[in-house]
Amino acid sequence: MKTIFAFLCISLLGFSANAQEFKFEEEIINYGNIHKGANGERTFVFTNIGNQPLIITKVQSSCGCTIPKKPEQPILPGEKGEIKVSYDTKRTGGFSKSISIYSNAKNPRKVVKIKGFVTNGISLEKEKSLLSDS
Template structure:
């Protein structure tokens, strides 16, 4: 008798765990992140520059998305390249700049990079500048 009561209780609890959800109770949440960074140019050829005289190279981009873009990190590929960038949030439709300042110690051809990370979730962008030190 005791086992029958336990079985009925278990069966009742098992059936109560199944419930139906009407269509009106189901809510779908869709999040669309449409931040996008559109660079004017990811490669700049500075041609010839003088030795031991810093040269600034400006990389400009536009926020073509619908949400704010924030630059979270900018790194030059070597100690000879200093970087600066727009530190304020870039609103949709606005433009911003990443500046690389290269101080060449050696003569000859060069190619340097600057890696830019933003809050967009996109992979970091690698910007390149090249030229010849005379």
């Protein structure tokens, strides 16, 4: 009888720990064409649509040129959270990177993506700076 009770308790705990979900506003962020050295930071916004606090345990990118930052606090049901991603825009050419998000959600691994193309041109900010210095 104790074994059955222990099994039921463990099963219920496992179910309640996985009773949360999260929904992203965008699962792919397209940088479009950006200039070399431009701001490479973007933010994935999501909502905890489950009934338990959502805990992001780890966020990992597919390469070292992309640095993700996870939320430090649990995201309560109905609340929004953010995962900031910085791409190294000193590398020219096209890019497509995956960011794996590990959590206590029903599906413990979620993958979102960034993509774009870094051109070698001068940004408008640099042009304005050069013109104002003259």
